[in-house]
Amino acid sequence: MSILEKIRPQFWDTDASMGPGKSLFNYRRIWRFAIALLAVVALVPLCVMAFIDYNVTRHSMESENLLRTARTTSNTRRTVAFFLQERQQALEFLAFQQGVQNLRQQESLEMTLKSMQSSFGGLVDLGLIDAKGSQIAYAGPYDLLGLDYSQQQWFERALQQGEYVSHVFRGFRDEPHLVIAHKVVDEPSGKAYVLRATLDTEQFNAILSSIDLPGDGDAFIVDQDGMIQTPSKQHGELLAQVDLPIPEFSEKTSVRVVLGPDNTRYYVGYAYVRGTPFIVMVVKNLEDLMKPLQTIRMELLWILATSVAIILIVIVGVATYMVNKIYIADQTRARTLHRMEHTNRMASIGRLAAGVAHEINNPLAIINEKAGLINDLFTYKQEYAHDERLLSNIRSIIDSVSRCGKITKRLLSFARHIDVEKDSIQFKGLAEEVIDFLRKEAEYRSISIVMDIPANLPEFISDRGKLQQIFLNLVNNAFQAMNDGGELHIAAKTGEKNTLVFTVADDGCGIPSGDIKRIFDPFFSTKKRNGGTGLGLSITYGLVQELGGSMFVESEVGRGSVFTITMPIEASKEAK
Incomplete structure (x- = not known):
């Protein structure tokens, strides 16, 4: 098997070979759409942030250079003035x-x-x-x-x-x-x-020559006519006309971006020295000042390219994984529907068997009764008491009736497993039955169980097996949340609108507020490291709803949790 075959998605060949109408989904199209959507969602913000970061850095460097130029110019003016x-x-x-x-x-x-x-x-x-x-x-x-x-x-x-x-x-x-x-x-x-x-x-002149300027920076003095008063490195000889523009008089220091005679851009700081004809000029080459930005831009591009490559690899991997899961789930759904169809057929057979068994039981009872009476008559009458052939036939009839009775009982037992059993339930007895399953564990872990169930609590109609499963799951979940020496409190009372309210409270670790809304979701668990599957509370919630009740939870981290179940006293017709 080649490497390509090992990494190829499971749905790939399936989609390629399926004809029109034979598949609910085009998995290749879903896969491509998922990659495109995730790439847009992930890469567009990344590129926008990179662009913003570059512009913010550029503006920051420009502002910093302007500020430094202005500060240098102002300090030089003060020195000359002093x-x-x-x-x-x-x-x-x-x-x-x-x-x-x-x-x-x-x-x-x-x-x-x-x-x-x-x-x-x-x-x-x-x-x-x-x-x-x-x-x-x-x-x-x-x-x-x-x-x-x-x-x-x-x-x-x-x-x-x-x-x-x-x-x-x-x-x-x-x-x-x-x-x-x-x-x-x-x-x-x-x-x-x-x-x-x-x-x-x-x-x-030494006042200006001592200024430390980066690169080819230049600091000199001109008069208000633009004549250079101190030596300049690049912008003219002494007492010659400067090759840069001179702004109008201003009390404040100003910094401008000026285009030189060779089309070179400069930061130029101007400061008029009060009471003199002098103007202090500090000139910096803009290209030299912004050279660090080129390095930052290259580093940013490398980081962006690397991030894009990693994100695309992750997106392709995640999209492939998720579409594979959808494909597998679709296949599982098809198999499940097939099993459900088979189960429905079996349920129909079960109901048919129950009806047949019921109908057969009546004539069998009559045959059994009459055969028993004949056997008694033959036994007590001397003329037939010694006729073994006749008595043997009578016993054979009775044995056959008994055998048919066993067969009908098996049919009825099969039918009972299909339908839900409704029964009148006394909650206190049901709770004690559930606690008996876990009493040994409670004693071993020194967990005290307090039951506050009134003796006059009315009976209610429901499915005993499902109720046992509900409270068994809740008690077991409470045991997992508690430390040794904890306390479990089970209570029941009459609620409003002909209902009963049951509570199961523990003093365990509690549930974080962010997890409360998800606690009944399938496969969500806070105990997966300890073997939790995330199905216990989900199944319990589903069983409560099947029985026509409702369930909610209150919890505080470090204080414990309280699960409250409200059940109707009379089972509704919709409850399954």
Whole structure:
């Protein structure tokens, strides 16, 4: 036998060979439909969940990258603002403490410069400029004394605003630098001066170069015209126009997805530094940031493919198993119908036999009576008393009648097994009969049995054998639920509407609330590990209904169970 023949479903060849009208079901079609339906039900939610998971992960990564970019941009802006503000305040304090007269003296200005360089760093030189724009005092490495700054934008802004931070420019020294200027008024004369400090661009640039950015990330400063103020890795030379768009002024940090000149998408964080012409820009390559998503996508695809393969294997196996079971059940149904037909025929024969036996018994009784009378007459009359031949024939007739009587009794006994026997039942006696079957087990397990059955409980009409089976099943089920030393309580009372109510209560393990609705289903059992078949309560429930009664259960885990049966005092015509 090949492997294919071993795994081929039992219904496969049957369906293939059956002609039209010879089978109730097309098992191959059922099998295919079951696989398709289960696959749709199982795989569609799986694929939807995988798609949702991927999108949630992607959105989460995008949100995380946006948040990190915004946080980096905001932190950088605060650092730049603090760097500039610290030196602005130092320059303001210097102007207030020294005054114009001290600042105009060369030695005093040089000592002040050295003091500020040692305290703050980042200062290249100091200069004092009068209202006409002429630098009247200077301390620093360049020869700038006497230069005219009247045409410089930063000089005009400083006189107007009181203080000013310039953008990076070359100026007279032809080197990139930026200026912090503060307006100073000489109190005796009332004349205005501008105290100017040049900042070291290397220290200024170091603020951004120290930022740790993933991949090809870039952080630099531009002015509001888009001119690059600090070195950039990829987006232009110093003092050149940046190749990315500049947004309108905003007090808050903003992050945008921007398309670069090479069609590369970037996350760009913008933050305006208050009181300065500077805009902090943090640029990250979107493709580099989303590379982990590609790995996640491949892993998700592998997991999805593996799950789909496993689910399909399980679905095919389950569908094959279930359709096989349906096929077997259908075959069993056909055999059962055949046996039922045979049983009905036997029942008809039994009823016929009962009728024949009854009809034959009457003439047999007459023959037996007359033959006995003749035998008595022949025995007492001397003329026939010694006629052995005649007496032998008479005895032969009586023996034959007795033999026929036994045959009719067997026929009647066969008929009784087919029909239900109704009898007047006194429940107390029936309960004692049932308990006698299990009394030894109760004594062995120290289970006490309490019977609360009134003596005046009315008799009722029912099938004694079925009632015995019902209560025997309930008592046996209670014994299985109880531990040694438990208590079984059997009670009976008169109910409403001409009924009797019987209860069988135990203090055993109880039934979980989730199982109460299924406890009477066939093959459902909480004791299968201990040998339970799940048929006892199902059969009991069916017998109660056959007798025209009803049955329900109340149970609590750890407290026990109570089975209540309500039976009519008079058997209904429908009860079977």
